[in-house]
Amino acid sequence: MKIIKNTIFVVVFLSTLQVFSQEILTKKEALAITLENNFGVKIANNNLEVAKNNTSIYNTGFLPTASVSSGANYSRNNQSLTFTDRDTGGDSEIAGSGIVSKTYNATLGVNYTIFDGLGRKYNYKQLKETYNLTELQARATIENTYLQLFTNYFQIARLSENEKNLKEALSISKRRMQRAKYTYDYGQSTKLEYLNAQVDVNNDSISYISAKQQLSNAKRGLNVILGIEKETNYNVETKVDYSTMLNFNDLEVKTLANNSLLKQNEKNIAISEFNIKVNKASYLPTLSFNASYGFNRTENENLINPFGAKLITSDGLNAGLNLSWNIFDGGSRKTSVANAKIALDNQEIALEQQKVTIKNNLKNTWENYKNQLFILKAQEQNVLSNQNNFDRTQERFKLGQITSVEFRQAQINLINAKTALNNAKFDAKLIELQLLQLSGDILNVAF
Known part of the structure; x- marks a missing residue:
């Protein structure tokens, strides 16, 4: 429970009505609403309460019965x-x-x-480790919810930027069509020029409508994560900041020490160790x-x-x-102890396997992150180059020095460059969050 409470304490909770009365749903507000209303987080809280009840003295056998x-x-x-x-x-x-x-x-x-042969003592310690395991499972649920929330949040931001770019492109195409209509009406160009402009306006309109629909669908998907039933209309923050403190060696150390999956496996090992002691307790008298x-x-x-x-x-x-004193029970206790030892051995093997897998995932994610940051810088330069090229092409088009086909190609290049930049910007942030999740630091991210 303390993990969840500490997490909620990091953000300032605002009520649902207060948030959605505003124009922009900030990352902090989205996180606060999710931690309060998300169905998976609520279930994790309830499971943690059950585990807490199980560690109560009333469930240990230390009290007498009357x-x-x-x-x-x-x-x-x-x-x-x-x-x-x-x-x-x-x-x-x-x-x-x-x-x-x-x-x-x-x-x-x-x-x-x-x-009772110390069975109650080891059973109580086993219940405490089970509570710690449930606490880690709740933490993993919150970490996954964090990642799920911001994957959807940044998807909305991505689609919002794309919609803005397509709307701007549609506006340019409409002005071009209007210009083509005037020149055709005054006999300064052929009808083909006007028809080509109409086709481009229709294509840009279809792209813009499709982007709006995708954006609407993404917002409904985010509402599910937020735990909000009714549809809402809001904007999101599109600015993205990247951590400048990430270092692979530090991430690797933190991952091996704090990764929630590894920590869960360590608790499973502790539970298995106490399970052996609980089974051995039956050898002693009562x-x-x-x-x-x-x-x-x-x-x-x-x-x-x-x-x-x-x-x-x-x-x-x-x-x-x-x-x-059950001196001999036909060998069932011996079998139970032997099986408990095998279960412990399997948990230890699983931990080693998990360490190898997570370290491999960390290396792959780190390489993807570095590559994505390079792509981001390259796409930023591409947008500048394509914007400069489009501005010059637009001026030459107005002067009649180039054809509409060349103008359209410059416009398409600019749209594609801006779309690629959006993809690179938000993909880099999502990969960064994946790195933080692997290292167990995602709950400490400040938005």
Whole structure:
């Protein structure tokens, strides 16, 4: 629970209505809403509460048990007694019908296991490690939710930038079509020039409408992660900042020390070690204490036995110690201990395998990150070059020095360059977040 609470403490939570009354949904606001409303995070919180309950003293077996029982019985019978007279040697009989007997009882009992071979002790430690494991699983859920949130958030930012670029391109194409119409109406160009401009406007309109639809779909997808049911209309931040402190050696050290998957496997090893000790505890004897206080009362009516008691009452305290030792159980304990050791060995093998896999993923992700930063700089230069080329081409087109085909090609090159720059910008940030997730630092990112 403390991981989730500490994570939520990092951001300032704003209510859903407050956030969506604003024009821009910031990264901090999106993160705060997600941590509060995301379904996966809520389930992780509940699982953590269950694990916390399991580590309570009420679930450890260290406390005694107490029970109260009581009862009442009523009987109505016909009875007969036959006596033998020693002097005469004859028999005499006494009989009665409707003989009533009432019995009442109550008992308060207490039982406590003094020693169980240390099974309770190791079981409690195992439950604590299980809680720690659940805490790490909750942390992994939040880390995955972080990455999922910002993957969708930056996708919206990407599509927003693309939509803006396509809208600008459509505006340029419409102005070109209007110019082509004027020149055609005044006989300064052929109709083919005007028709080509119309085709380009239609194509740009289709691209713009498609971009708007993709953007709308992405926002609905983000709403699911935010845990918001109704559709909302908002913008997102498109500015991206990159960490300048990332170093592969530091990332590798942090990954081996803090990666949530590795930490979970380490807890599984600890749980398996305690599981062996729990199974070995059954080799030792068990000593328990029990005490009870009882009350009994019997009422007899219409006695036919002259020596019988009409009212019998008893109460008292009973206490005792019980020692049990299962010396041989047919070998099931030996099998359980052997299997527990094998399970521990498998966990240790899995940890080593996971370390190799995660280190390999870290190297690949780091290489992708460096390449993506290089691509980003190259795309920034491409946009500058294509923008300069388009501006010059546009001036020459207005002067009639180049054809509409050449102008259109320069326009398409600029659109493609801006789109590639958007892709490179947001892809680099997402890869950076993947690096931070592998190193266990993603929850410390400041947006």
